[in-house]
Structures are given as structure tokens and as C-alpha cells.
Amino acid sequence: MRNTKGVQKIAFFFLFLATLLIVVPVGLIVVIIIQKGLPAINWQFLSDIPRQGMRAGGIFPAIIGTFYLVLGAIIFALPIGLLAAIYLSEYAKDNVLNRIIKLAIVNLSGVPSVVYGLFGLALFVVFLKFGASILSGSLTLGIMILPIIITTSREALESVPQSFREVSLSLGASKWQTIRHIVLPNAIPGILTGTILGLGRAAGETAPILFTVAAFYLPQLPKSIFDQAMALPYHLYVISTQVPNVDEKIRYGTALVLLSLVLFMNLVAIIIRYNFRKKKKW
Amino acid sequence: MADIKVNNLNLWYGDFQALINVDAHFTRNQITAMIGPSGCGKSTLLRVFNRMNDLIEGVRVKGQVIIDAENIISDKTDLVVLRKKVGMVFQRPNPFPLSIYENIVFGQKIHAEGLTRLKLDEVVEDSLKSVLLWDELKDKLNKSALSLSLEQKQRLCIARLIAVRPEILLMDEPCSTLDPQATSRVEELMRELKNNYTIIIVTHNMQQAARVSDETGFMLLGELVEFGKTQDIFTSPKDKRTEDYITGRYG
Secondary structure, eight states: OHHHHHHHHHHHHHHHHHHHHHHHHHHHHHHHHHHHHGGGOSHHHHHSOEETTTTEEOOHHHHHHHHHHHHHHHHHHHHHHHHHHHIIIIIOOSSHHHHHHHHHHHHHHHSOHHHHHHHHIIIIIIISOOOSSHHHHHHHHHHHHHHHHHHHHHHHHHTSOHHHHHHHHHTTOOHHHHIIIIIHHHHHHHHHHHHHHHHHHHHHOOHHHHTTTBOSOOOSOOOSTTSOBOOHHHHHHIIIIISTTOOHHHHHHHHHHHHHHHHHHHHHHHHHHHHHHHHOOO | OOOEEEEEEEEEETTEEEEEEEEEEEOTTSEEEEEOSTTSSHHHHHHHHTTGGGGSTTEEEEEEEEETTEETTSTTOOHHHHHHHEEEEOSSOOOOSSBHHHHHHHHHHHTTOOOSHHHHHHHHHHHHHHTTOHHHHTTOTTSBGGGSOHHHHHHHHHHHHHTTOOSEEEEESTTTTSOHHHHHHHHHHHHHHTTTSEEEEEOSOHHHHHHHOSEEEEEETTEEEEEEEHHHHHHSOSSHHHHHHHTTSOO
8 A cells, every 4th residue: 555655656746747847848938038039129129120131120021021911811711710610510410521521620730831831832822823922821821720710619609508599599589690699709709719829820830921922031011912021930030040140139039029929819818718717607 | 379289299309209199289378287207208299389399300290280270390380480479488597698688688689679779678677577577687687697596597588588479488397496485486477477378388396287287288108198177187187197197106
């Protein structure tokens, strides 16, 4: 018996250690980037165009570019993803076609992001002749985050109690009215959470925008959705590997801005989810 | 005001036959209680009357259920019209996670009727009065319906239903989550409501059936074994199985 307790203690120790190991890299990344990047952050860095071959000036065009790309991706992916999720959770019967659709969504989320980039290049840039543009990049990012939006939206819809639907129908509401007035309003926090997680993912990815939109160096703001644009993740890649003699401060400053952006979005998602759980009482 | 006539009704869940040759006549301005052991088909029968069984895949129904000279089993039945006429109170009180006010006007909004604020206020007041909640709740209509007690919730659900102005109320064990005092108050409400509605109540509680109903049907294994005046069923049942059940030999 004494031995069992000892074994248990050792097991707990290793389980705790493994869990702790997850925290360490996250903490280190954040600390190092803040430490090295913070000195670079000032108003000029955030609001100026890059100067002297990206060795000075700011990163404003990249911030704006990322903002446009994320916005475009969500305009494209949210309606499609939400409608697909409503179809899958409320209408789809369990048949071959719908199983294929579900399988496709799972596979879509497993596709490496560089493959999305190639796909976007082939379809949007070349075939549809959108060229390397904000439109192509947004659509590519949109396809990439579709599975996140569909999956989280479906979960949110399915977590609305069946009894709400029954009551609504029994009061003479049509199926669509039930979805519109009862199911959707109660699923919105979950859908929002998924959307913001998708946004964070879209803001941080480099590979999908590599061939479809990102400009190496473009010291001006895009004028239309058919223009190329700079974007934070790609800009970071460029100044870290392609341009010699860039001050470390600028590289880490760019990383800090990108990281803050993504963490901020995730934080918003967490807050929404937390408030929703607190209010939920059924 | 509507009667329900059931002729030779059969219902299958896939291969399982849940209702077998049911014939019955539910009379207006009466409370009819359906009793029987679990799984006897009484809730299934109830859910035929507002076609809630349609939500379950693989249900087949044959026979006639006549409400206002229309066989509501037919594919041509307009479910929205039917469900406005035949309302349902569920076992668990299930208000929407909205305010008390919003819960009651839900039907009005869905059916796009009387959408002026004045008319809606009137509907809320009338509905709450008819379930005897008005005095308790008139000052907190904007509070969440989820903050109410179980009994208040169930009354609110009845009020929400009455706001749609149905003719028939189906009640599926409406008191099973309530304590005895609340149960007796809801039963009192049912007696009040029967002046204006045809009420059918499914219940596990035989005392309740005896207390509130005018007629009673006893179901067993999908068959309607006996149907008649409540007094007769409980004092001189014609069928041996009915007698066994009400004397507590099974169920």
C-alpha cells in the first residue's frame, strides 16, 4: 500500500512537469519579444511608412494591409461558414452527401497553409485573373478559416437546447422563424468566439498570402482591393531574412505588434465566451 | 372551439408500433386525462394532435384525427395553422432565455399579429391574468424569465401559449416537476381554463387524473384500453387491465 502512494506521487510529479513545460515556451516567447521589441514601439513606428529599405521608419502599411486582409477574409468566410453551419446543424439529414461534406470540412482544416497559398495562386491570382491583390489574399485566407468558423458555429448552434426549438415550433413558428428568432440569438456568442479565433489565425499566417497578395516593399497604402499590400507576418519574414542589417529592435517590434494583435483577438474571444457561460442558465 | 375525433389511428417508430387502432373523442370544454404506464403511447398520442412527432425521423401515421372537419394527419395540413390552434405545455417548464414580456409576445411576433406596443401590452396583461400571474409579475415584466420559480415558469409557459389564442391545450405531464402545493394551484388553473379550451392532459399521477379530469383514457402498450367518464373509470372500470392499473397492480 505504501508503495502505491509513492508511485502516485511520482506520477503526479511528471504529469505536473509536463503541464508546466507547456507554459514555459509561451512565457519565454512573450517575455523575449516584449523585452526586445518594446523599445522600438513609438508613435512613428506605428504610423509611418518603412524608410531606408525598411531599416527605419515604421510599419504602418503592413498593419493596414493585415487589417484589410483580415476584414476581407471575414466578409467572405463568415456568411458562407455560418450558412453552412446552419444547414449542417439544423437541416442536414444523416446521408452520404452530408457525410462527405463533413469529411471535407475536417480535411479542409488539416490542409497545410502553404497549400492554401498555392491554391489561391492558381485559382484567384491566375485563373480568375485577380492578380496578386488584397482580393486574392482575402479569399485565400477566407477559405483557410472556413473550417474554424463552420466547426465552432455548428457547436454553438447545436448547444442550443432542443426544447427551445420544440416550444417555438409548437407555438406555430416555422422552422426558419425558429432558427432566426430562437436558435441564432442564443448561438451568437459561440459564433462570435469562433469568428474571432478565425480572425486571429488569418492575421498571423504567412504562407497563404505569400503568393497571393503580399508585397515585398510597398511604401504606400493600397488604393483598391486589386492592389498588392504589405502584411505584418510577411513583412516580418522579409526584414528577418531577406534584408541585411535591419536593426534587431525593428524586427522584434514588428513581431510584438503582430503578437499583440493576435493575442488581443484571442483575449476578446475568451472574454465573450466567459460572459456567455456566466449568463447561461438552462 | 374544437373537438378532436380520433378514428383507427396507428403510428409506427420505424418497425415499432407505438399506437394501435386508437379510437377516441375528446370533447370541448372538458379536461380529458390520459393515463397509463411509461411507454404506453400516451405522450405519442398527444404529439399526434399537434404533429410534433414529425420532428422524429422514421415516424409513420395512419388513420384519422379530425379537428374542425379536417384530417390533420394529411400531408396537406398547414402545420403553422394547426399548431396555432393546438398548443402544447411541456413536462419541463421551458421559457425562452428572454424577458417575461418577450416570452409572452413571442407568438405575436411570429404570427405578425398586433405588433403595436399598446396591443402587445394588452396581450401580455390578458395572458398573465388568465394564468393568475399578473399581480405577481406586473412590475418585473422586463426581468429574465429564467429567474422565476418552477411554478411561475410553467404558468408563464401556459400564458405564452394562451397569447397565441389556441383552442386546444395539450399538457404533457405539466406538473411533474412541481411540488404538491404548486401542483394543486396549477390544477386549479386548469379547471378555470377548461371553460375556454379543450384540454388534454397526460399524467402519471392517477390522483391528479381523478381530481381534474371529466373524462379519462387508459392506455397500455399502444392501445387505448378504456375511455369514458372519469368517475366510471375510477369506480367501475369495465376492463380488467384498467382495474389492475388503477388499483396499483402495475405501472
